[in-house]
Every structure is written in C-alpha cells, then in structure tokens.
Amino acid sequence: MTEVADSPREADQPRESLIAYFGPDKPLRLDAGVDLAPFQIAYKTYGTLNAQRSNAVLICHALTGDQHVASIHPVTRKSGWWETMVGPGRPIDTERYFVICPNVMGACMGTTGPSSTDPKTGKPWGLDFPVITIRDMVRAQAMLLDHLGIDSLFTIAGGSMGGMQVLQWAASYPERVFSALPIACATRHSAQNIAFHEVGRQAIMADPEWCAGRYLLDGTNPRRGLAVARMGAHITYLSDAALHRKFGRKFQDRANPTFSFDADFEVESYLRHQGISFVERFDANSYLYLTRAMDYFDLAADYDGVLAKAFSRSPTRFCVISFTSDWLFPTSESRAIVHALNAASARVSFAEIVTDKGHDAFLLDEPELFAIVRGFLDGAGGARGLDSRS
C-alpha cells in the first residue's frame, strides 16, 4: 500500500521540485466558472535565465507526463521523459535556454489536483475538485511566468496534450510566445479520441476500489481500473507496425500456448507491465480530470468556429510536426493547424516525419525530429538575437 501513502504526499509536497504558491488573493479563474484558490504549481527549471530574460523555454507535458522532463523521476527513479530532446547539448539546449517545465493543473505530481489536500476540509479533493480545461492549465502557467518575472517565452514546446497547451498559449497570449513547437497534436480532440478516453475512465470507475472517487479517504486504490485504462491508452500511442516489429506473435517465456488466460503473448505481458508500472506513479482521479481536459479542447470553438481567428495577426513563429504512423493525432490534424496558420498569414513550418513508432515517436529517438527542432530553434534564436552559445 506504499503507493497510496506516496500519492498524496507527492501531490502536496512534491520531491525534487520547485513550488509556486498562489494565495487567496490570486485565484485561478476556471472555465468551469469557479475561482480556485489557493493553489500551487510544482515545476522544474534547467539552465540559466539570461540578463535580457529572453531565453526562457516552456515545456508542456502530455497526459501522463510531469515536470521531471530532463532529470530523474522521484518516484520511478527513471530518467526524465524527454531527455532526448531537453538537456545540455540537446536540441532544446539547457546550456543556451532557461527551461521551465510545470506540472499541469489537475495532475498529481505537486500541482493542485484531485489528489491534493483541499485546504477547506483538510482532505483530498477527490471529485469535488473542479473540472479543468487546457485553457485553465495555460492560464495557470501564465501566472507562473508572471511569478517568475518572465514576460515572453523564446519558445514553447510540447507533444500530444502538451501540444494542445502550446496552441492554446499561442492563441491566448500571442505576444508572450516568440516561437512555438506543437508536436503530434490537434486543435480539437476527435470523437475517436474522446471514445478511447471514455473507455479508460469507465475502467477506473468500474473498479470497486475507486469508491466513487473517495479512494484516498477510504484507504483503497483503483489500481486495476487505472492499469486497464493505461493498457488501452498505450495501444493508441503505438502502431500496428511497431507492435509487430517489437512483439509479433512471440510467446512470453514459453514455447507453446498454455491454453489459459495467462499472458502467453509477449505483447500481453508488455501491456500488463505498462499498466502495473503506471499505477505506481499516477493518480486515478487525475487520469479522469486530465483526459476530460483533452476531450473538452476545441480551440476553434472559442473563435466562432474559425480556427484561423485563433491565430489572427499572430507574431509567433510556428513549427508544426507530425509522424506518419501516428493514428491518435494523425498528420491530417497537423495539416488543419497549418491551414489555419496560413490563413492567418502566420509564419509556419510544417514537417511530417516518417516513422513506424506511432504517437509515442515524439518521445523517442528520432534523429530527424531533433534536426528539425534544432534548425527551427537556431533560426528563431537568430531572429530573437540570442547568442549561439551563452
């Protein structure tokens, strides 16, 4: 039961993270129509802010990511989730840029979310926590930047749900975003993606240990439900080709089928492992809230249904990137972003990268992705007047 004990502690007092507190005088105005106060944002920084305060980079994490983008995760002790992209000498070079990565609102790694303690009751929020949107996450991040005294970001980058935040940032605060890298994302969540999320949520809610969201109070943990949700979602992050290449129909530690419902196949064993290891570090209610935030995301809806209006007169330099085998956020979604940016006469680059690794490709070793991000940031850095080395 150590996980249950760990979760609220990490949610309230995150290890190896910085915390920005926002008191009752600085409420977060939520799309749901309520003011959230007080609240806190857990974040990490890497590198040094230059004297002109012009080299700040914001990294937005995906659904199950967190602030530990380029350093050891305090719970799993694994390396950062985007260490191939962010770090010394990496495309997002922490020797050149000041990198900030906050944990999003509603998550469970120290930023206020359903597993945080509600100061009014002294108990975990649970389902009393208000529903969060992508725009709420971005609003909170803007408050964090104000708190850090950073007016404008050199760049903002993220994949998947992180890419949604990047797009929302560019729409909500165009003057604060010099350049933007929305990767493997979309301006709205598709019906298919909402459907997948609903399956995951129902798996959690069907677990008797979910206890209508009160599991932290009841001392239970819906780990089976959360694991099933993760297993289902994980399939959508890969591709048929990648699964075939990695596992095929190979058996797990056996020569013949057992004629039972054991994990005979390697792919079954792999998925079970993904599910089990996920529940060690993630909160089930946070999973409900964050998937909901993605479902509600529809950038054009805020602009009379015309996406181009979200970016009209945008001064931001965009680099949109998609992957050929990503069927969760297929290239057509990125093309829709590019069309809108073109219609708004925004400065946009767009590259599709050939890979069989599916949606997860943005997190993996993709040399072409790194070359493109590096080239884009070098070009933007020149326009921003950043030294090639600082």
Place this chain on the structure above:
Amino acid sequence: MSTLTRADNGLNVAGISHTSAGARVDLVLVAQMVDNGARVLDVGCGDGELLRLLSETRGVDGRGIELSREGVNECVAKGLAVIQGDADTDLGDYPDDAFDYVILSQTLQATRHPRTVLEHMLRIGSRAIVSFPNFGHWQVRLQLLLAGHMPRTDMLPFSWYDTPNIHHCTIKDFRQLCTEIGVKMEKAVALNAWGSPLRLNAPWWFWNLFGEQAVFLLSRKD
C-alpha cells in the same frame, strides 16, 4: 502585338552571372525582381536555396511550400519557414493578398493544373514570378526533329517515363496563357544555354528559339 515591352526596367542583366558567385543564375534573376523586405511565398522551394538567397540579399519575409518530405525537412532544419504541401491542392488555403510575391521557380511544368496554379499565385500575391525551362529551345526542337526521341537536355534530364515534368511549354505558350487569363507581364528575361541573358531587343521568336529558360514577373491587370 506584345503586351510586354522588354525594356530593362532597372533590371541589371549585364554581368548577372557574376553578381553572386555560386548561386544559380536563374535564382539570382528571380531575386533581383523582388523588392527588399517583401513578403514572399516560394512554391516548390526544393532545398530552400532561393529562400535563403532572398533572405540574405533582399531581407525578405520568406515562406515556402515543398512537395518532397526530404526537401521540407532540410529547409526547416535550416531555419526556413517551409511547409509540406502541393502547389496543385494547397494554394487554395491561402488568403487573398497574403504576399507581395509568389514565386514558382522551375516548377510550373510539374504541376497538374498550371493555369489554376498561376491564377492562385496572383490571388495570393500581388505579383508572381515564374521561371520555367523553354520547350521551344532549339536543342529540344532538334532532338525531336532529327533524332526522333523525347528531348533530354541539361535542364530536362529525365526520360519520358519517369519525368516529373508533365506540362511543358514554350515561351510563346506561356505568353499566350498570360494573355488568356488577363495577367500583366511586367518583366521577362530569357537565358541561353550558358546562363547568359539574351539581348533585350531581340524579337520574341529569337527568345523562343535560343532561350533555354525564361523568368517572368507578372502582376494582376488593373
């Protein structure tokens, strides 16, 4: 009969092949037709050589569209604002008057609908610059006439069965198209096989016979 007087219009053709060592003469010619600091869309920008030349020598705000993924990724990695797209299908997504110049460099003959592409270019931009290989060049004519096979030249090196060029035209053909769709031809330059501009006062038939490639600056008719 011509709607275009080939006066030099400030275009310094003398010594063009020497002005920028290393850069392709036709690209330099195109670059010389662009005003400083203009907004430019390069359709079919390849590896981005022209966009880079334009930003270095003309300080333009340049964007590109390129069909090949390799070309796009190379451009983006160079820091150029280039998207993957198709001149035939994607120009419709751009709003009217988004650019000062829309450039189609050595790409016209590879489009499925050259006329539609040209019309879109002059909708999106107030001016268009088009360069293309002249299929009326004497070498092309001679190969077909005497050798009896589809022409292959330095500019058109492909075999008939694997060429991307599906809509060849001559300088004469192109001028006719411009007249047909009511486009004003502001400037024109023809280059011979050695990359030198032909005499400005030469007759059109001479250009059509000895010009290996041509560059036209077009604008909308008022």
